[in-house]
Amino acid sequence: MPGENLSRDEARERAALLSVDSYEVSLDLRSAVGDTEPEGAVDAPRTFRSVTTLRFRCAEPGATSFADLIAPSVTAVSLNGKDLDPGDVFDGSRIRLEDLAAENELVVDAQCAYSRTGEGMHRFVDPEDGEVYLYTQYEPADSRRVFANFEQPDLKAPFRFEVRAPEGWTVWSNGAGELSDGVWRFAETKPISTYITAVAAGPYHYVTDSYSRTFDDGTTLEIPLGAMCRKGLAPHFDSDDVFLVTKQGLDFFHDHFDYPYPFGKYDQAFVPEYNLGAMENPGLVTFREEFIFRGKVTQASYEGRANVVLHEMAHMWFGDLVTMEWWDDLWLKESFADFMGAFSLVGATRFEDGWITFANRRKAWAYRADQLPSTHPVTADIRDLQDAKLNFDGITYAKGASVLKQLVAYVGQDAFLEGARRYFKRNAYGNTRLGDLLSVLEETSGRDMAAWARSWLQTAGVNSLTPQVILSSEGRVTELAILQDAPESHPELRPHRVAVGLYRRSPEGTVERYARAEVDVDGPRTIVAELVGADAPELVLVNDDDLTYCKIRFDEGSLATLRERLGEITDPLARALCWSALWNLTRDALMPARDFIGLVLRFAGRESDIGVLQMLHAWATSALTHYAAPDWRAEGGRLLAEGALRELRLAEPGSQHQLTWARFLAAVASSEADLQLLQGLLEGTAKIDGLEVDQELRWAFLEPLAAHGVADESTLAAELARDDTASGKRHQVRCLAARPSAAVKAQAWASVVESDALSNALVEATIAGFTQPSQRELLTPYAAKYFAAIERIWAERSIQIGMDVVKGLFPSLQDSQETLDATDAWLTAHEDAAPALRRLVLEARDDLARALRGQACDVAAG
Numbered sequence: 001m002p003g004e005n006l007s008r009d010e011a012r013e014r015a016a017l018l019s020v021d022s023y024e025v026s027l028d029l030r031s032a033v034g035d036t037e038p039e040g041a042v043d044a045p046r047t048f049r050s051v052t053t054l055r056f057r058c059a060e061p062g063a064t065s066f067a068d069l070i071a072p073s074v075t076a077v078s079l080n081g082k083d084l085d086p087g088d089v090f091d092g093s094r095i096r097l098e099d100l101a102a103e104n105e106l107v108v109d110a111q112c113a114y115s116r117t118g119e120g121m122h123r124f125v126d127p128e129d130g131e132v133y134l135y136t137q138y139e140p141a142d143s144r145r146v147f148a149n150f151e152q153p154d155l156k157a158p159f160r161f162e163v164r165a166p167e168g169w170t171v172w173s174n175g176a177g178e179l180s181d182g183v184w185r186f187a188e189t190k191p192i193s194t195y196i197t198a199v200a201a202g203p204y205h206y207v208t209d210s211y212s213r214t215f216d217d218g219t220t221l222e223i224p225l226g227a228m229c230r231k232g233l234a235p236h237f238d239s240d241d242v243f244l245v246t247k248q249g250l251d252f253f254h255d256h257f258d259y260p261y262p263f264g265k266y267d268q269a270f271v272p273e274y275n276l277g278a279m280e281n282p283g284l285v286t287f288r289e290e291f292i293f294r295g296k297v298t299q300a301s302y303e304g305r306a307n308v309v310l311h312e313m314a315h316m317w318f319g320d321l322v323t324m325e326w327w328d329d330l331w332l333k334e335s336f337a338d339f340m341g342a343f344s345l346v347g348a349t350r351f352e353d354g355w356i357t358f359a360n361r362r363k364a365w366a367y368r369a370d371q372l373p374s375t376h377p378v379t380a381d382i383r384d385l386q387d388a389k390l391n392f393d394g395i396t397y398a399k400g401a402s403v404l405k406q407l408v409a410y411v412g413q414d415a416f417l418e419g420a421r422r423y424f425k426r427n428a429y430g431n432t433r434l435g436d437l438l439s440v441l442e443e444t445s446g447r448d449m450a451a452w453a454r455s456w457l458q459t460a461g462v463n464s465l466t467p468q469v470i471l472s473s474e475g476r477v478t479e480l481a482i483l484q485d486a487p488e489s490h491p492e493l494r495p496h497r498v499a500v501g502l503y504r505r506s507p508e509g510t511v512e513r514y515a516r517a518e519v520d521v522d523g524p525r526t527i528v529a530e531l532v533g534a535d536a537p538e539l540v541l542v543n544d545d546d547l548t549y550c551k552i553r554f555d556e557g558s559l560a561t562l563r564e565r566l567g568e569i570t571d572p573l574a575r576a577l578c579w580s581a582l583w584n585l586t587r588d589a590l591m592p593a594r595d596f597i598g599l600v601l602r603f604a605g606r607e608s609d610i611g612v613l614q615m616l617h618a619w620a621t622s623a624l625t626h627y628a629a630p631d632w633r634a635e636g637g638r639l640l641a642e643g644a645l646r647e648l649r650l651a652e653p654g655s656q657h658q659l660t661w662a663r664f665l666a667a668v669a670s671s672e673a674d675l676q677l678l679q680g681l682l683e684g685t686a687k688i689d690g691l692e693v694d695q696e697l698r699w700a701f702l703e704p705l706a707a708h709g710v711a712d713e714s715t716l717a718a719e720l721a722r723d724d725t726a727s728g729k730r731h732q733v734r735c736l737a738a739r740p741s742a743a744v745k746a747q748a749w750a751s752v753v754e755s756d757a758l759s760n761a762l763v764e765a766t767i768a769g770f771t772q773p774s775q776r777e778l779l780t781p782y783a784a785k786y787f788a789a790i791e792r793i794w795a796e797r798s799i800q801i802g803m804d805v806v807k808g809l810f811p812s813l814q815d816s817q818e819t820l821d822a823t824d825a826w827l828t829a830h831e832d833a834a835p836a837l838r839r840l841v842l843e844a845r846d847d848l849a850r851a852l853r854g855q856a857c858d859v860a861a862g
Helices: 010-019 231-236 239-257 299-315 330-350 355-371 385-390 393-409 412-427 434-445 448-454 554-566 573-588 593-606 611-626 630-650 656-668 672-684 695-707 713-722 726-736 743-753 760-770 772-777 782-796 797-807 815-829 835-861
Strands: 020-028 047-058 065-068 073-079 081-085 093-099 102-113 122-126 130-136 159-164 170-173 177-180 185-186 199-202 205-216 220-229 264-270 283-286 464-471 477-485 495-503 511-521 525-527 538-545
Touching: 010 020, 010 065, 065 815, 073 093, 093 102, 102 122, 130 264, 130 283, 159 170, 159 199, 170 177, 185 815, 199 283, 205 231, 205 239, 220 239, 239 264, 239 330, 239 412, 283 299, 299 330, 299 355, 299 611, 299 772, 330 355, 330 393, 355 393, 355 573, 355 611, 385 797, 385 835, 393 412, 393 434, 393 448, 393 495, 412 434, 412 464, 412 782, 434 448, 464 495, 464 538, 477 495, 477 511, 495 554, 511 525, 511 538, 511 554, 538 554, 538 573, 554 573, 554 593, 573 611, 573 835, 593 611, 593 630, 593 835, 611 630, 611 656, 630 672, 630 835, 656 672, 656 695, 656 760, 672 695, 695 713, 695 726, 713 726, 726 760, 726 772, 743 760, 743 772, 743 782, 760 797, 782 797, 782 815, 797 835, 815 835
Parallel strands: 020 159, 220 264, 264 283
Antiparallel strands: 020 047, 047 102, 065 093, 073 081, 073 102, 122 130, 130 199, 159 185, 170 199, 177 185, 205 220, 464 477, 477 525, 495 511, 495 538
């Protein structure tokens, strides 16, 4: 659509010309229920009326600009009391505004479309009871699908919403609302950006609580709290725990930020078919409803939810109160929220090991992203909205957060937090760039932030740190150096504040740290003088305590120790860092996949941290699927299944470790005996003491049974009848697409690629079922079909669905040079394709090339 992909240059030009005073938005959502489609309009979207009154000023009277709106039709447009012809001024994505006055009033009356892709005003019909639920999701630029506006973050304004809804519904928005004469009217917001406005409406189950805090000056802040979900999930909704973490977070951020929460109430909505983890709309935070657990989950799941709750809460200050000027500085909110999520998790809640999860899970995301050809500095070059959409990635979130953790080590926690406090006070309700943050940090720390930013924020790539140890004849350290290197593509060597730990066996047989030194690594070789004279180590761990962002390497002696004694390292963070380093060696084709799998089989059963154990299972599965030699895959799968069953039987009955090993067994089961056991556990003819096979675990067992032809369509239909819910439907769709049949694969492919009838959640479920590692041969024909279809898909579908299809259906399981060549051929033939589309294909190509290098390494080891 012309003009849909707003560019940075256009946004800057418009921001220089316009300033916005207010929005009044009136939505009529009564069309969400009932049969309101026009007769004969089979393909016409279901729509709602949206009337926007937009008051703004223009610095150059007589100038021309535009407003943003993506809608099937516009009924009327008036500018400063003059009616404009919608057919003349509206092109499908923009409304042309000519001859602007110094002060302007724009009124747009439009028919906007309900969404099935999770973008804009999403409409969901619950299959369990037929109830309809609505919610909005906008970032980076989908509020223009709901009301006319200036869709860029630096044109902030107060918003006033009013909503007409079906009888019996409740409606929520950013401000507090009241129902009067059939209309929900909401309090005017503070000046905020368009992308964080929000509406939720429907028969949601809603519970309330409150938060109160008295400040040193005697004033009291009262924050009404609310939490909501679909009625069908209400029996599973542990809102007490959500409120507990919410209150702990509000206490923590008020303690550290010295700026009272500025947005009135604090509602949290858990909504269906959500594309993201959550979104920081002030006063109405939205979350994916999968954070409401229908079955038994591990503490890692509760920790993950708490982290997201706190991440979004941090955004109330970093992102909502103070917002980046343009998406180049997206990191100003996302990196901070990612860091603050872990920082507050450890500092305020029961999840005191949150930094272990950060080191093991979040950083793995960053390390992968930072080695792709599309890697970019934390402060990115975002040319347009498609660039922005793709930059919600492991660099912007997890690397940025890791860099901030390094910054805290560099300037000190007190200076860092004082810088944040000054940043809020100076820029409240405004927009900022990188320099605004650096200037306050220079003030509070006395450090040269420009040099630090050049190394850490304005260059891409990840460094590797390797210890080099020289011992005397008496077995003492005469020199310990840290070697720093960087890839040829991104050769920057950075300053790192690191801790170096020396480990050895204790008399009890455990592996313990006996010496530690902090040092500033700078350049290719740094001497750690403090450790000279120490007893000879069996393991040297650079970046002990995970202070910096780097790939940890080992000297030969340390690697030999890990091969024999990894499970005997008592410190859980040190152990997690070693596992992460070994996984990076595997991905870099420096450790054969079978060796990594062997370490998992040998030591994972001793892992006490449940989040680390779950990550090891995911890495072992990935190692088998992508990095193991093709001829060894069957043997590797057999070994993993045997190991999973062994640990499942050894685990404490009813424990979270038992549940985790049961899920891993389902992920790797392929033999007749394994499948019979899963079927027996489903039917109740087999039993493992303490293992409760609840509904979610039933679906986890059914997917491998479907993928190996044991569970047929009638079995899956019977299971859906047992679990006739939205969640059950998603599981059933995934399992149906997993069946090993050419006809099934053709149908699944067509439902995603040739049709747009499926919602975003069912597209995701279908793709997940379609791509089964045990069905490589069956999927072979779809490699060529993929390359023939993706440019059309990108042009015709929303960017979210386009991303899901292009990433999810890339033929990564056809892991051969032939597929690599086909990818290169497509890239060569489509140099003028959308840059965002090319980026996704380049990233998939890089993953495939990495897999082939890993397989070659594993072949050589065999």
